[in-house]
Amino acid sequence: MRCTVRGVRVDGVTEDYRILNRANWDERASLHAASPDYRVARFAAEPDFLSPVVRFDLPLLGDVRGLRGVHLQCHIGTDTISLARLGARMTGLDFSPASLAQARELAERTGSDVDFVEADVYEAVSVLGSERFDLVFTGIGALCWLPSIERWAQTVAGLLRPGGRLFLREGHPMLGAIDESVTDGLTLGYPYFETPEPMVFSDDSTYVETDGRLGQTTIHEWNHGLGEVVSALLANGLTLTGLTEHRSVPWNALPGRMTRDEHDEWRLIEHPERVPLSYTLQARKS
Template identity: 65%
Template sequence: MVTAMSDYRNVNRANWDERAPLHANSPAYALERYVADPGLLSGVVRFDLPRLGDIRGLRAVHLQCHLGTDTLSLARLGANPTGLDFSPVALAHARSLAERCGAAIDFVESDVYDAVTALGPERFDLVYTGIGALCWLPSIDRWARTVAALLRPGGRLLLRDGHPMASTLDDAREDLLAVTYPYFETAEPQVWTGTQTYVETDGALQEATTTHQWNHGLGEIVTALLDAGLSITGLVEHDSAPWQVLPGRMTCGDDGEWRLIEGRDRLPFTFTVQARKS
């Protein structure tokens, strides 16, 4: 069932290549709204505005940028961003969106682990990574070393992602919070097969329906950043996520964030970590 580890990139890239057109036409990504409204920011970037602070003039890189809505949002906040992703199909949509919005953004095709080779070392004031990124990577240590190598001295990281505890839950159970899947990083991936993606779309996946994913414990993430030579400057766990993690058990607020209907204080669904290179 599990192919060789060396194949995980190809398996996942094929899946994202097929997802990208579905996402580009999805009301969840609402690409036309960015074209129509020059002030629109993605919900993910807007959520972390208090932690991002003033990024005007900063040279930023958005790792695993997908369709580039977060990358565009960083540009609209005054940063000079580069978007990096391994899916050429997603990047075609990202470049089109930036062009239609009149934003000068460089999008680079590369696997995240090859980012230093693709972009150069110590070039960036800010490394930004948004929701749903780390689960596609088998080694959190290698990711953290990549982030550190991209940052110039004094540069910083801002990462918001799904909380690893939430990733252990069985989303089919509606009677209780059932811990079913690994919390810590494992040698072998969790292999998933399905035709649906995580947002409402007009179609479904037809061919590349398999993905390989990994969880990474919060302690593993923090330790990896520390081992890579970064200093942790902030860590916040959130009771919400920008998608319905547990279908039928969450409600969406005016801020576009989903929270448990009952017992919101029981579980974090996302987290934001900030770190700085000495």
């Protein structure tokens, strides 16, 4: 999953965030599977093809052959299948049944031995079992859909075996705090830190090229400060082993101010040194 390019901000909370966000992601699933940006046809045609997200991760990800891994918030499974192609024994978990239907279809088309499980991320330990995994992978644009980074860290710790590893690449909370509707500068318009109430937005578009529009438009998001993420993991028995900030992100997060680079990533056209756009965090369970 990835955070949306935000639309109109809406006041108030009308429903449980999971109901609203799940309805939105169920509609995105078929649009994303048909989008050229997800490259589903290349997965089917090229047995060694990897998603651009996982290709970017490779220098820090290293060798995952033989590891039992779980990909939390796996969406339509392109990153999950990419990790399986690198030799990991993968399980993908997501709360959207429509997304998992697309993931299972892609796994069948590609002959990938991947299990896909429907569950909310906070229920992952009870559904999958505790201390079963060598690797927890959380791809970019996932944490913004979760209200509590502490509960997420508890989930990661519960899934990992002793010595197991977390690999997280995520949109930077500085990017999450920027108001993309202000186009003549980088303006902070949203919280950097986690807040009790969500940011509520309404938007009928998504972050990749599609031919359709969304009918379920209301979404709830939260930002999580970098220190909050690190502190939650440390408090739950993980040791930080790596933290790298990047000047790029895989989607056009600030339309009109970004350009696509040779790695299929988006960078600021002007002054890319002024703000981090994403980060990679690695940690190990003691």
